[in-house]
Amino acid sequence: MFGKKIGLFSILGFRVSLDFTWFFLAILIVWSLSRGYFPAVIEGLDPNTALVLGIVGALGLFFSIIFHEFSHAIVARQFDIPIAGITLFIFGGVAELEKEPPSAKSEFLMALAGPIASYVLAIAFYIIAGLLPDATAGAPLAAVFSYLAVINTILATFNLLPAFPLDGGRVFRAAIWGWTGNLQRATKLAAGTGRILGTFMMVLGVFSIISGNFVAGMWQALIGLFIIGAARSSEVQMVMKTYLDDVPVRQLMVGNPVIIPAHMPIDEIIEDYFYRFGHKVFPVVRGEVLLGWVRLEDIGKLAVKERARLTAFDVLSRDALDRTVSPDSSVTHAMDIMRKHNTSRLLVTSNGKLKGILTLKDIMNHVAVRQEIGAAGYPERSAEDSFG
Numbered sequence: 001m002f003g004k005k006i007g008l009f010s011i012l013g014f015r016v017s018l019d020f021t022w023f024f025l026a027i028l029i030v031w032s033l034s035r036g037y038f039p040a041v042i043e044g045l046d047p048n049t050a051l052v053l054g055i056v057g058a059l060g061l062f063f064s065i066i067f068h069e070f071s072h073a074i075v076a077r078q079f080d081i082p083i084a085g086i087t088l089f090i091f092g093g094v095a096e097l098e099k100e101p102p103s104a105k106s107e108f109l110m111a112l113a114g115p116i117a118s119y120v121l122a123i124a125f126y127i128i129a130g131l132l133p134d135a136t137a138g139a140p141l142a143a144v145f146s147y148l149a150v151i152n153t154i155l156a157t158f159n160l161l162p163a164f165p166l167d168g169g170r171v172f173r174a175a176i177w178g179w180t181g182n183l184q185r186a187t188k189l190a191a192g193t194g195r196i197l198g199t200f201m202m203v204l205g206v207f208s209i210i211s212g213n214f215v216a217g218m219w220q221a222l223i224g225l226f227i228i229g230a231a232r233s234s235e236v237q238m239v240m241k242t243y244l245d246d247v248p249v250r251q252l253m254v255g256n257p258v259i260i261p262a263h264m265p266i267d268e269i270i271e272d273y274f275y276r277f278g279h280k281v282f283p284v285v286r287g288e289v290l291l292g293w294v295r296l297e298d299i300g301k302l303a304v305k306e307r308a309r310l311t312a313f314d315v316l317s318r319d320a321l322d323r324t325v326s327p328d329s330s331v332t333h334a335m336d337i338m339r340k341h342n343t344s345r346l347l348v349t350s351n352g353k354l355k356g357i358l359t360l361k362d363i364m365n366h367v368a369v370r371q372e373i374g375a376a377g378y379p380e381r382s383a384e385d386s387f388g
Ligand SMILES: [Zn+2]
Pocket: 068, 069, 072, 114, 115, 159, 167
């Protein structure tokens, strides 16, 4: 879901990164804390101290968000759900799941872990704030900790709203999933409440803007929009899963792909492959064995002189070897790999030998066809058919 990210650090094997949109949130929080919140709760606060408190408060908030996401990630790991990492972005943080949870129980516990962690932090900050002296020196610090206690309570409570993709929506979905055994229906319902909450927040935002509270209003509307979008995409993903779980990669891959022999000079590749076929990448093989792929972007970086001198083998990129899938895997699994590597194209290999190429475009086409025909029409036969 993110483009370029800035890696920060790793804790217990989880990579924490910043999405670029995060800077917007950081500035907004420091600004609203140092201009609004702290001057309001501490009498006679000078602007410089207010700015320092704003920065400390924002750091505390980001620590709290990472703590929250971290607890999701820890529980996910207990259930072998791979986590790509923890990313801070404009609306807070997210522990990025590489796969959906395998069972209702795992989703339930994983989702609940975050809000519980935030409540625990809220209590801890509340206690610290109470222990600090109320004298002038201790007052600003106590104000920061009280703020963190309040914000963690809000964070936990808001996230418990039963609207997908919030944690509460996941808890809600897991409960219905566990109860009915029907993940599709559970997702539909949870996404439905997500849409209702998102719409409500957008309306609230518009009212806030009309009543003169522009920043808060914009914020509410944006979060509403985000929730609606995420609810929709989780539903789409669910539909895809329903259509694609039973489809093996071999059925949707393009077999006998156009390949480049490892020894071919770049000049020839440009002329006979990139110009001729219009693809952006070509697999490079030696014999039948896949060595990597040659990408248009890498060729473009070469000086003209080098193009005559180098061969496919010199410029191939081996990251193709991670972007492979077996012909017998399900297409759903292939899409997990695509999401993990942020690519729309996988090479299909069996024992290191190239068998075909699977593209997101072909998968989408298949889903579109299945949707037209109807979920039940293919490939299993219905009971009536068996009698006929
Ligand atoms: Zn959460």
